[in-house]
Amino acid sequence: MSATTTRPSTDPATEPAAGGTAPDETRPSPLSAVVRSRAARKLAVLVVIAAVLVPLAHAKWASGSWPGALTVDVSEPLGKASDWIIDNRDSHWIFLYFFGHISNAVIICVRVVYVVLLTLGWAGVTAASTLLAWRVAGVRVAVTTLVSFAVCGLLGMWVPTMQTLALMAVAVTASVVIGGLLGLAGGLSERAFRALRPILDTMQVLPAFAYLLPVVLIFGIGVPGAVLATVIYAAPPMARLTALGLRGADAGVLEAVASLGATWRQRLLSARLPLARKELLLGVNQTIMMALSMAVIASVIGGGGLGDRVYQALSSVDVGKALAAGLPIVLLAVVMDRTTASAGERLGEPPAEDGHRLLRGWPAWAGVGVITVVVALIGRLAGSQTWPTGWAIPIEEPVNQFKDWMVDHLYTGVPVVGGTAEWASDYVKWILDPLREGLQGLPWYAVLLIVATLAWLIGTWATALTATAAMAAIGVLGVWEPSMDTLSQVLAAVFVTLVLGFAIGIAAARSTRLERLLRPVLDVCQTMPQFVYLIPVVALFGVGRAPAAAAAIVYALPAVIRITTQGLRNVDPAALESARSLGATQGQQLRQVQLPLARPALLLAVNQGVVLVLAVVIIGGLVGSGALGYDVVFGLAQGDLATGLVAGAAIVCLGLMLDRVTQPTSRRDRKGA
């Protein structure tokens, strides 16, 4: 029953506290002001700690890089472990009776879905998707769906699209079920919520690449691993949103339901879950987007489908092929996002009263089924199950010709602005290289100290400790140098992202017209999987660190712009009005009212920027950005799991550190991270 007595855990031992405060608070003096400032106090403590530890560290292990004496070589035990797993994969009971069953079940599920999709044929699949979109999201989305599937076929990508779709269907179903159950636990039990929350929060900031290796270690390269990595990556948002939705339910409604004598189950089924249905649907939406993003990346571990085509094309720098496979990914993302998002928007509205009654309720669903079957049959009778080869429009050649033209005309020697290749080399030469040299040259303890300072100033001592420990772990793992390389790429890209993002965000907050122009662009950008951003940048900048940075900036920019604009727009209009009534200029309003009041949003934008940039910089390992991302790819490609796992662990640590250093006090849910 809801009527339990509240028992806060505080002890009543704080008796005279009320009497003894306040008399000396009114005496201002410069010294006490400094002492009272929390930031100053924290800094003072850090200075003391540093004064003790730095000379010690310097005397004992003076070097720019992490001292060899403090590293632990984990590659040998890891190598042994991976060898043991490989040797025992077919014999040990845990593989035979546990992982083996999971793996088989995944394979069977994917196979079944794939066969169903093939049986329906291109006509059936297109009809089913279009009708489904029409039912849940309306005519406009249905048309988008129809066109998107047609384009997938026209590009000659029907089969890989169906492979990706099959993998997605299985992964999303599993993610929604697992995430939903976890979320249910977290939503109903305070203890479960407290246990889950930090894990889910952390999982959300980690780059997708970090999840690949542990999965490969156990399941090997192939579809089961790809599906499981996707599930691990995509289930957390579902769990988070389910838990938050259940917990956020209107207490008044729940009380009213309890007052009518509802049982626990009745309360859950008739009130709590329906009240959380918007969050649940948003969870499904986010899970689908994350699953798509990961399903594509999982091509690196044998996921097949569209991602594999992109991956193959990128490794031979064939932009035409990559684009032909990348476009369907984008279209799938847009269709899925629009469908689930508009379904969510429709939830709040009452059922439509207009229209024929056959267009509502179960008759409509039956109609969808019948039409799909009929269209599928016609398709089969008329021709092939897969897209007719004659209808394909190859775009590889023209795209590659265009790319060659770009290489000839845009890379160098464009009057005044230079060329993209020149920009790239300038960026590397003047920004990335000095930054990397600086970070690698900086004494290791100085880096730790900077991390601790930043994290403590923004958060609590606990965040500072986590961040510093994560940074130290990188050193201990012996990947300090490549990690500093990755860090330099992240920092440079974040800097550019924030400068551009804040500028555009402020402009959009001031001009409604600009915001209206930007909105559809941002919508599309935020739905696209990280992977596809690599295609255009490779076309523009070739391979190396610069294209990775460019992809990262483009990927992170929409989120930063959006958060900045919303933050500035949400500033209390009364505060702004009073400033205006005092005669503040536009600039004064911005500097003295809007920016300070939007500070939480701006901090969040920084945090998001960092997390998103890191994700793409790591994936940049696929287009030659080196460092940790490359180690992971190398580990996968060479079967050298030890190297890959260490790099993966370092990525986790780096992600953890960067998140904690920039973590604002309150978090928000976000899309596509």
Place this chain on the structure above:
Amino acid sequence: MATTVVPETPDTPRIPESGERAPVFSVRDLWKVFGPKADRIPGSAEAELSAGELRARTGCTAAVREVSFDVQPGEVFVVMGLSGSGKSTLVRCLTRLIEPTSGTLKIDGEDVLAMDKARLRDLRRHRAAMVFQHFGLLPHRSVLDNVAYGLEIQGVGKAERRAKAAEVVEKVGLTGLERRRPGQLSGGQQQRVGLARALAVDPEVLLFDEPFSALDPLIRRDMQEEVIRLHHEEGRTMVFITHDLSEALRLGDRIMLMRDGGIVQLGTPEEIVGSPADDYVRDFVRDVPREQVLTVRRAMRPATSDEQDGGPALAPGTTVADAIEAVARTGGPARVVDGGRCLGVVDHACLLSVVAGLDGKEVAAA
């Protein structure tokens, strides 16, 4: 003063229509304390402390302290107090939506605190239904399904509960809006849905927790009249929580005034306004138009022999305001007649002294 005011002794009220029946709710020494080790407070030395001291000393807040009262069948029992006086906690204790810390609580003689989950559920399903300040409607259901919700929880079949719900929807004047969602209704309409939902389960008692505070004044007035009308039609027992004195006076057969979790005064509206128990209550009722609350029973003086059968006759429950009209019209004193017997007379002087607030002192002096 002590001759007319009987605070905290709930057994002498004037109760309409039902003299001898057992009380619906019988509450004795009820405590609700929030905070660490709350169960130790009632009965201990700290129990006597003021709210502020108690909080400083123990970290606990006593939302309801040592409250005793009876709710008689068929009456409208109003619990009135400012925010933080514990009245909302008290009403939630009645069905154990909030678990009381100590005391006894009986409904129709049955101990509520001893009920197991199933019994308690039964109590909430059939015997006491509640109407909430913020409505507590399910946003994803139509008006009709919201009203039928209580029956659905009881396991009533779809057709039956919808028929019953439609009946109640009509009763509260929502006909035509059955298929709307709560979000499409105005505040007053939403509260009508809340009221209908409570009525649909045909409860013995209706509990109202500040049901109209969120509504604007005109709608509030409408809803109050709706409640009065329902009470007249069905005679259902009602416990009504409010912070609005005029609402309390308009609706209540008896009013219990609370402050800091305890009872300040319990009595009929006339007793509260005419004989405030202390300065707090006096302050509270200062702006009440006395002539609209007090009756001639209170204003009359013994009749002299020649007044026994002249002049207009008034019932003892007539308000002073109405009596003024009658007296002004005839110019002479009016008789107060109950069942043919003349209890006394009211003249200009009697009525004016009530309006001027001099009557209480007169009684005290007498």
